[in-house]
Amino acid sequence: MIEPFGNQYIVARPVYSKKGFEEEHEKKYRYHKTFLDNLRECCSCSSRKAKKIALSFLPIASWLPAYQIKKWLLSDIVSGISTGLVAVLQGLAFALLVTVPAGYGLYAAFFPCIIYFFFGTSRHISVGPFPVLSMMVGAVVTRLVPDPSVNATESSGTSVSTNATLLDQERVMVAASVTVLSGIIQLLLGVLRIGFVVIYLSDSLISGFTTAAAIHVLVSQLKFMLQLTVPAHTDPFSIFKVLVSIFSQIRDTNIADLVTSLIILVIVFVVKEVNQRFKAKLPVPIPIELFVTVIATGVSYGCDFKNRFGVAVVGKMQSGFQPPLTPSVDIFQKTIGDSFAIAIVGFAVAFSVASVYSLKYDYPIDGNQELIAFGLGNICGGAFRGFASSTALSRSGVQESTGGKTQIAGLLSAIIVLIVIVAIGFLLEPLQKSVLAALALGNLKGMLMQFAEIGRLWKKDKYDCLIWVVTFLCAIVLGLGLGLAASVAFQLLTIVFRTQFPKCSTLANVGRSNIYKNRKDFSDMYEPEGVKIFRCPSPLYFANIGFFKQKLISAIGFNPLRILRKRNKALKKIRRLLKKKQIQVTPKGLIYTADAIKDSDDELDNNQIEELDQPVNTKDLPFQIDWNSDLPPFLMVPKVHIHSLILDFSAVSFLDVSSVRSLKTILQEFVRIQVDVYIVGIDDELVEQLARCQFFDAEVKDSIFFLTIHDAVLHCLMKKDYNISKFNPTQEKEMAYDFTINTNGGLRNRECQVPVETRF
């Protein structure tokens, strides 16, 4: 029992090396699952497991039977109708982003919603078009089916209109194929249970990416607001081309469209602000999109804007559904990268919105099942000429805030969309496209406000700020698909950056107890003599082991390899001089002649150089050399002021093969110049890994591990004490002469003051 004793930390126990500790406290054997075990477990099958998997594949089978009709149905109906109206308008508006006729947006709002009703696990999200995703599909569409009218604005009206129909069909085809392909990718990811990939999209990345997407949406909608013909913008750098094109044509702006859209923008912004500010007081947010659409359609129809001002209107909407199409494999091949990006972004957005609600209402969602639901939704939606769907934040907000309890609300909203598709779509025909553009822009405020993140992130964490900025710039300049890939790669690189230049530090004791802190941080520090404590605050691996070594050497103040070589050179010289009798060993010490001093270093050939890296071997000499004493001038060996080096590895969370190899070399070099190295605070698993990597041998022993810095320091001090007490009593071998050179003396013998420990 540990009894607190006032506010005192009192410990008395043996000094523990890892070995000593494990001798005293028996370590339990634990079976660690191997790769094979995990595989077996994963592939094992039982009827219960099969049933569970089958049920998890069709979530509706679990929640629908438990549906509480009395309690939930009414609010689901209210919510479904509201959401459905928003879905219709957003479908139309976002179809413009895809550059397909507005009517196709309704298909995108219908099919995935139905599918999600059966397969989805979230109860609150509203599935359907999402501006960023529509934009991404639009980018692919305009790349594969560029707008010929840009180069042919002068051609006759009829041919353009015929071409336009053909063009629209091609575009729908591309959008549908991309959607199907991204659906297939989502389905595959879901079936293979790798939905976890979304964790690689950090908050900063998503924030930067959606801000860039908002800018893209803004730029692409300018075209509709001003009613200009601008080239498609999709490739890297094309956003600038679009802007140049818009500004060069700015005089051709259709004033009626511009005015309409500006008025609507202002209204939408103001009402959304009101909604936001009086959130608590309003029972339901004002459905401003619905109002402005109804009014704008009425006005446009009543005043015949189309013919009077030449505005672009939604135009003829096909009533009912069109037969499904076979997606083109040719398009698949050309758009695999984009489809992957669409699949990931669509899922990531939906999943993050869904997890907000799942957290709020405390029910589980299943990422992989969500992937399957969206995948099936997109495959089906694409086959029926829709485009990629996910969830729009604003629409899900409507569904939840109007009281939606389950996906029954989603189903009802799909039915509203269905009614518009089959029955009352024609009512929307006089609606101006610029109104839809303005509505799409009205949803961007929140995303554009994210620019403020830059400043906040800069204060919090430079790397996160960098991720935001790089993601934003990549997504703006390279386009959304390629930009996303580049920014994910960059983001993962920051993890490397963060650990690449670890802030290594030299520790010292504070307050004479068992606390060790950075030497520079406190004033009352105490460094045990001859002991250096070095802390590495990050994992060690190929990219930072070199840096670690460099920092270690600069903290120690010398390069162990160089010392080792100098010692070996000195030893070589002593041997040669002994042979030449220019050094003699006497009981009082060494005597050397003046010739010894003059003896020049001879060149070493390559094999000999390798010898210099071997451990210092003095066994054949009749005495031992104390390298730290004052040596005669012909032996140029720098002194080593430490006898122990303690490496604090408590923050080293992993090692790789490169770092283990380098670490071993470093340790060997220190051991060879008689500096004891201790490693403290290292994880037991890493010790096992070191053993697997043949880290230990006769020089680097597995007894170098200590539990804490203090244990190792105490051990060092004890060992030193022991060494002193072992040699002091005899005294006869301790020689410390005064060391002066008689510069006048010609060739006469001098007595050498090399303090050696003779081995007679």
Added chain:
Amino acid sequence: MIEPFGNQYIVARPVYSKKGFEEEHEKKYRYHKTFLDNLRECCSCSSRKAKKIALSFLPIASWLPAYQIKKWLLSDIVSGISTGLVAVLQGLAFALLVTVPAGYGLYAAFFPCIIYFFFGTSRHISVGPFPVLSMMVGAVVTRLVPDPSVNATESSGTSVSTNATLLDQERVMVAASVTVLSGIIQLLLGVLRIGFVVIYLSDSLISGFTTAAAIHVLVSQLKFMLQLTVPAHTDPFSIFKVLVSIFSQIRDTNIADLVTSLIILVIVFVVKEVNQRFKAKLPVPIPIELFVTVIATGVSYGCDFKNRFGVAVVGKMQSGFQPPLTPSVDIFQKTIGDSFAIAIVGFAVAFSVASVYSLKYDYPIDGNQELIAFGLGNICGGAFRGFASSTALSRSGVQESTGGKTQIAGLLSAIIVLIVIVAIGFLLEPLQKSVLAALALGNLKGMLMQFAEIGRLWKKDKYDCLIWVVTFLCAIVLGLGLGLAASVAFQLLTIVFRTQFPKCSTLANVGRSNIYKNRKDFSDMYEPEGVKIFRCPSPLYFANIGFFKQKLISAIGFNPLRILRKRNKALKKIRRLLKKKQIQVTPKGLIYTADAIKDSDDELDNNQIEELDQPVNTKDLPFQIDWNSDLPPFLMVPKVHIHSLILDFSAVSFLDVSSVRSLKTILQEFVRIQVDVYIVGIDDELVEQLARCQFFDAEVKDSIFFLTIHDAVLHCLMKKDYNISKFNPTQEKEMAYDFTINTNGGLRNRECQVPVETRF
């Protein structure tokens, strides 16, 4: 002074929280350099700095004046001649890899060597063609200038030969342009001082990559050995096409070429083995390449192999140099990616070889200056129709082992190459191409032997093994350039993998002292009651914070948010029942009626759900609730068995914004259910970062940090003691009734045994 006291670890000091410690021990103010400071320092200029930079740009200015003619010149001459002969043969052989006429390999062996003499910092590497690099250039060449003869093998001899000359010229042009571009890239990297990028190439990656390169070399040389016409192989997957093509034509093999090359291969292998085994005894490795070349050339000339067996020979070699060419900007655009890969691989190989020697002979090399030297060398070499150069391990081995001391040897080897170029090149004209192919293959043994690495790495570290295999497969399947990029990306991803699923553990005290270990590892563990110690052994960031939370919750055994909501719901109910007078507060406790039990949960709307996440507010109640006592059945609140949670963050080396935000949420949830959270062992810098991220508020205080686990545990125990002693003396407020429900009792009042602490 810390005195070791036998083998005892004895400590007596106050329990330290981070705050308490810093109050007692004054922390020194340290000025941390800001980004601007570093920039200023970097851009500052002084005449000394300028001189140093100028000198570092031309290393020859430092080492040549110090050249020791007497000592070094002779060995440099011997080494230079040997290296030069090897360089000639390797130049010819590697030119085949580039698919240009063999003679151009000599230019590649000459110019970079001369440039390196002036600008290089390594004294021992032999600059010139390198098989992997030649292969990479060759891949680009065959992609841009595919071999038409594959499809036109039937056409007449003369037209093919004319075409062949034209083709060769185009190929030389491509090779030269790629070389110049990669030289420019190297120069830029060097001038911008970003030579450090090579640290991203770990040992495992380089090993896997060079093995794949060896396979590519092998496959590409089969063509020459068998004398077959196969299509270029460069694109992803094309290696398989080449193999298919070779096997489909295998019957057209030129037997003379096959036999020659096999014989030479065997000889080279055997002699290299001998060289290796008797390394110590041989003064100089046997220059077997030289011997076989001379003999093979003689035999081929003497027996007129060319006409008799139709073998392919080196053929007419242009004597002397050709005028420099202007590289094509068009080719630059098409090959930017490949050039980048060539630049990086070339530099990485040369630098790693150079650092081996710099370590061995103990002189400094400068990565950025090396980049500049290779960059200039490639620009110059490319302009004179050579191809990309680096260093071949074997040739550098020759230069060093024959006694080369400085780049004077390199200069001399260049002169040998020069002699061959201008004077005796014609002697090599009868040499069979298959001989050169066999010589190139002879150098591959070492690289191919690296397959054994897989097994070794698997034992040492699974991730490193994975890096090797993925790199190898990528480089084989995707080709060398793209494969390198993919494998570097994968390798960086492994750093994320390694930290993504941290092995979090619950710690407990071992041996009743200050040691805390994984609860599962030892048998004599002691867990302080109500205290949970949780350790996270890796940095926390966006990709693993979710996993961390999940592990924490499963270690704790409950989800704090759920508990919080249940408590708030219970509180709501108590308030309602109090209002309805179904609960009454008496000095003895609460009395509740049977109606209270029946009182059903009412549905909560969305705003109310948000309220549930707020801190439990019992201020308006006339009593306090002890949530861990046995509550009446109508209050369904799970008990919380811990009062303190200690998070061991000593191995958390960094945090990012996402993880800080999530961590704050987690801590808040615990604090709101009255579980005290303590963080121990965290780096001071991370605490500063937390402060910058607005981590602290009224709930999560900055007093949660303790120095060690033991400090925190003692603090928890002390606090608990204090709480008990504070409340125990009065006793009157402690209520612990027995809790039985009279199931027979109809509607009569029951006495509630809710142990509350009344606040009258």
